[in-house]
Amino acid sequence: MLIQIQEIQQVANEVMNMLHEEEIEVINNIHDAVLARDIEKIDELFPVLLFDVEDHFSTEETMMQENNYGNFQVHKNDHDTMREKLKKFHKRWEVLKSPKELQGFLEKDFKSWLVLHISKWDSETALHLNGGGM
Numbered sequence: 157m158l159i160q161i162q163e164i165q166q167v168a169n170e171v172m173n174m175l176h177e178e179e180i181e182v183i184n185n186i187h188d189a190v191l192a193r194d195i196e197k198i199d200e201l202f203p204v205l206l207f208d209v210e211d212h213f214s215t216e217e218t219m220m221q222e223n224n225y226g227n228f229q230v231h232k233n234d235h236d237t238m239r240e241k242l243k244k245f246h247k248r249w250e251v252l253k254s255p256k257e258l259q260g261f262l263e264k265d266f267k268s269w270l271v272l273h274i275s276k277w278d279s280e281t282a283l284h285l286n287g288g289g290m
């Protein structure tokens with residue numbers, strides 16, 4: 157298991173907390189496949205990860221816009237940085253099929269980015285959605 161639910165900060169918006177829980181599940185599944193060096197399983201789960209991340213980011217972006225959140229662009233820029241990295245690593249996966257490289261990305265890059273992004277941008281944004289309510 158790469159990320160435990162307790163490692164992720166709860167934010168003041170239940171939709172966002174739900175998106176984060178889903179994301180952790182998807183990440184842990186692909187990380188299991190990476191540890192098992194199961195190429196076929198990773199092939200199957202990588203598109204699931206891409207889909208889930210896009211769902212996570214775009215749902216937050218829609219909520220920010222609907223609530224006229226002032227730091228929309230900065231928060232979105234941080235999503236875009238990770239969108240680009242994921243795209244790059246997916247391309248490299250398609251060519252190299254290297255579980256080792258993917259493991260490094262998930263454990264070093266992605267995990268720390270997610271934990272930090274949620275504690276900084278998502279928690280701040282959640283306070284400004286729907287008047288900070290649930």
Ligand SMILES: [Fe+2]
Binds near residue numbers: 172176216274
């Ligand atoms: Fe988020």
Ligand SMILES: [Fe+2]
Binds near residue numbers: 213216235273277278
């Ligand atoms: Fe976010």
